[in-house]
Amino acid sequence: xxxxxGVGTEASAxxxxxxxxxxxxxxxxxxxxxxxxxxxxFVGETLIAAVEExxxxxxxxxxDTEFWDEFDxxxxxxxxxxxxxxxxxxxxxxxxxxxxYLKREDLxxxxxxxxxxxxxxxxxxKRMGKTRxxxxxxxxxxxxxxxxxxxxxxxxxxxxxxxxxIIRQAPNVYRMKLLGAEVISVESGSRTLKDxxxxxxxxxASNVDNTYYIIGTAAGPHPYPLLVRDFQCVIxxxxxxxxxxxxxxxxxxxxxxxxxxxxxxxxxxxxxxxxSVAMYGVEAGGHGLETGEHAAPLxxxxxxxxxxxRTYLMTDAxxxxxxxxxxxxxxxxxxxxxxxxxxxxxxxxxxVVATDVEAMQAFHQLTLxxxxxxxxxxxxxxxxxxxLAGQMDADKNIxxxxxxxxxxxxxxxxxxxxxxx
Amino acid sequence: MxxxxxxxxxxxxxxxxxxxxxxxxxxxxxxxxxxxMHSLVECGADIIELGIPFSDPSADGPVIQRGVERSLSKGxxxxxxxxMVAQFRTLxxxxxxxxxxxxxxxxxxxxxxxVEKASNAGVDGVLIVDMPPAESDALYTQLQAQGIDTIFLVxxxxxxxxxxxxxxxxxxxxxxxxxxxxxxxxxTDYDSVTANIEKLRGFTDLPIVVGFGIKDAxxxxxxxRLSDGIIIGSALVEKIAQLADQEQQDDxxxxxxxxxxxxxxxxxxxxx
Numbered sequence: 001x002x003x004x005x006g007v008g009t010e011a012s013a014x015x016x017x018x019x020x021x022x023x024x025x026x027x028x029x030x031x032x033x034x035x036x037x038x039x040x041x042f043v044g045e046t047l048i049a050a051v052e053e054x055x056x057x058x059x060x061x062x063x064d065t066e067f068w069d070e071f072d073x074x075x076x077x078x079x080x081x082x083x084x085x086x087x088x089x090x091x092x093x094x095x096x097x098x099x100x101y102l103k104r105e106d107l108x109x110x111x112x113x114x115x116x117x118x119x120x121x122x123x124x125x126k127r128m129g130k131t132r133x134x135x136x137x138x139x140x141x142x143x144x145x146x147x148x149x150x151x152x153x154x155x156x157x158x159x160x161x162x163x164x165x166i167i168r169q170a171p172n173v174y175r176m177k178l179l180g181a182e183v184i185s186v187e188s189g190s191r192t193l194k195d196x197x198x199x200x201x202x203x204x205a206s207n208v209d210n211t212y213y214i215i216g217t218a219a220g221p222h223p224y225p226l227l228v229r230d231f232q233c234v235i236x237x238x239x240x241x242x243x244x245x246x247x248x249x250x251x252x253x254x255x256x257x258x259x260x261x262x263x264x265x266x267x268x269x270x271x272x273x274x275x276s277v278a279m280y281g282v283e284a285g286g287h288g289l290e291t292g293e294h295a296a297p298l299x300x301x302x303x304x305x306x307x308x309x310r311t312y313l314m315t316d317a318x319x320x321x322x323x324x325x326x327x328x329x330x331x332x333x334x335x336x337x338x339x340x341x342x343x344x345x346x347x348x349x350x351x352v353v354a355t356d357v358e359a360m361q362a363f364h365q366l367t368l369x370x371x372x373x374x375x376x377x378x379x380x381x382x383x384x385x386x387x388l389a390g391q392m393d394a395d396k397n398i399x400x401x402x403x404x405x406x407x408x409x410x411x412x413x414x415x416x417x418x419x420x421x
Numbered sequence: 422m423x424x425x426x427x428x429x430x431x432x433x434x435x436x437x438x439x440x441x442x443x444x445x446x447x448x449x450x451x452x453x454x455x456x457x458m459h460s461l462v463e464c465g466a467d468i469i470e471l472g473i474p475f476s477d478p479s480a481d482g483p484v485i486q487r488g489v490e491r492s493l494s495k496g497x498x499x500x501x502x503x504x505m506v507a508q509f510r511t512l513x514x515x516x517x518x519x520x521x522x523x524x525x526x527x528x529x530x531x532x533x534x535x536v537e538k539a540s541n542a543g544v545d546g547v548l549i550v551d552m553p554p555a556e557s558d559a560l561y562t563q564l565q566a567q568g569i570d571t572i573f574l575v576x577x578x579x580x581x582x583x584x585x586x587x588x589x590x591x592x593x594x595x596x597x598x599x600x601x602x603x604x605x606x607x608x609t610d611y612d613s614v615t616a617n618i619e620k621l622r623g624f625t626d627l628p629i630v631v632g633f634g635i636k637d638a639x640x641x642x643x644x645x646r647l648s649d650g651i652i653i654g655s656a657l658v659e660k661i662a663q664l665a666d667q668e669q670q671d672d673x674x675x676x677x678x679x680x681x682x683x684x685x686x687x688x689x690x691x692x693x
Contacts (some may be wrong), residue, residue: 202480
């Protein structure tokens with residue numbers, strides 16, 4: 001775990017103490033990237049040297065204050081951090097229970113939490129002397145965030161995106177092109193995020209000498225789950241300090257959506273040692289768990305190995321990876337980050353689902369009540385968060401991670417509702 | 422001595438290079454695989470690598486990806502692959518079979534269950550592309566206990582510091598990946614293959630075979646000269662793809678498909 005405490009933001013300037021009580025269980029992963037039995041390095045031999053080199057470089061920078069100063073500077077001046085912790089009064093009234101706060105990652109540059117990670121990994125790429133960036137993307141948010149940092153650093157950028165997602169997220173495809181990235185349509189398999197990741201791994205093996213692969217979520221071979229988490233932990237560190245400042249105490253519950261789980265782990269991790277803080281990770285329930293058409297490996301899957309790590313997966317009885325379904329492209333992934341698998345097994349985080357329909361309702365509810373259009377991904381967290389708040393007393397506080405803004409989803413929502421723009 | 426070790430020794434004594442074709446089990450359909458395997462033996466294959474199809478073959482190029490898709494579309498499972506091996510064994514007890522694939526189907530079947538079934542079916546070796554030695558202990562131990570050889574890859578990017586561990590875990594043969602890339606890519610850098618195989622000889626006495634990028638008699642001969650044998654995958658799978666469009670598969674058609682392996686055999690035999 002990176003010892004680095006807070007970014008140079010107003011939030012961290014309040015001089016918050018570390019979490020009460022030390023529980024070293026949460027300091028993982030171990031040296032070889034395991035969280036309990038999950039994680040590890042499961043890639044072809046061609047890529048082993050590359051992931052080992054990355055692990056070594058990351059170990060070096062973990063203790064390098066210059067690296068983290070530059071990261072903090074970029075987050076403050078380029079991303080616009082800290083993001084606000086906003087008390088959503090009308091949403092709270094509508095839920096009839098606990099006070100609901102929104103962590104406004106939607107206000108970041110490029111419109112989602114994804115940029116926190118790409119800023120960090122771009123700095124790693126620069127330090128390693130790589131000239132070419134590749135990335136996979138589902139909703140396009142990570143692709144845009146990768147193309148953005150590549151443009152800023154003058155690096156060549158190739159983004160792999162499932163053909164299906166290219167249709168669903170046309171505005172983000174154009175955004176990436178404007179930023180100078182090449183978007184490569186992936187036609188294999190289910191033509192979504194998992195297939196884009198396969199194609200990115202193939203590219204990496206073929207161009208390993210000059211290429212840095214920016215994985216967009218806290219999954220993949222070690223050290224990716226570790227470093228993506230560390231870069232995203234800025235969300236939770238800020239939220240923790242902001243809670244103490246605004247609520248006068250820690251929140252009672254945290255809620256975040258997840259596909260791979262990077263916004264969730266970023267919010268949760270700085271609170272893991274705070275036993276009083278309950279946590280809810282909201283998976284994509286799609287058409288409902290009972291239909292089998294969903295993207296909820298923690299709720300309905302089993303442990304297996306995919307994309308470099310051992311983790312919960314959606315897999316059939318023969319070990320083939322199942323096609324997933326979610327209204328939101330960013331959650332449409334059959335795996336999860338390995339740390340989430342471990343947090344599920346030790347019962348530290350509750351993993352729950354919100355369906356397509358619930359997410360769509362929450363999308364409208366937040367838009368109408370608070371004037372904030374959430375991403376369809378984040379709408380899953382809003383849906384569950386409002387339900388949860390309604391079951392809690394009015395003197396409790398919950399934080400919902402609003403991981404991204406919904407501008408990119410407007411066409412999708414209109415199409416689903418039969419509206420022609 | 423395992424069947425693989427026996428063939429390797431026999432070949433070494435006779436000065437014959439190992440010829441190892443790779444095909445995807447169940448491609449283009451479940452019925453064709455065993456016939457293709459027998460035909461490959463007739464063409465001079467010493468060992469057969471039988472691919473276990475997996476939905477996410479992230480180390481494979483487009484040719485093998487399509488082979489995997491054809492196979493999965495016909496409903497091939499790991500159990501089905503093991504059944505094919507058992508069926509092959511009813512007529513052939515000499516040619517070693519190496520199962521090659523990705524870890525997840527084996528994880529889901531369970532290591533103990535898989536190893537027992539593989540042993541009963543007559544599998545001789547296992548090569549899991551996405552399971553490096555450091556993550557292999559549980560499966561490795563059980564395979565070794567059943568006398569099934571464990572085959573690992575060495576790549577052009579493999580650092581010297583890893584070689585002792587890889588060689589320690591390997592039995593049967595060592596698979597040298599000729600290029601940085603995926604299966605079916607074009608092999609251009611023969612010098613690096615030469616240098617790396619020379620280096621590997623300092624770490625192991627196992628036969629070293631070369632795979633990735635060998636597509637015809639010429640590249641077979643070139644790589645055979647540098648090593649103890651070669652693996653041909655994509656070039657064969659590309660031929661097998663043509664079977665998918667045929668209504669009936671007679672012996673002549675199968676022989677036409679495997680002719681690329683016969684040509685490689687001849688090219689290897691003419692080295693010296």
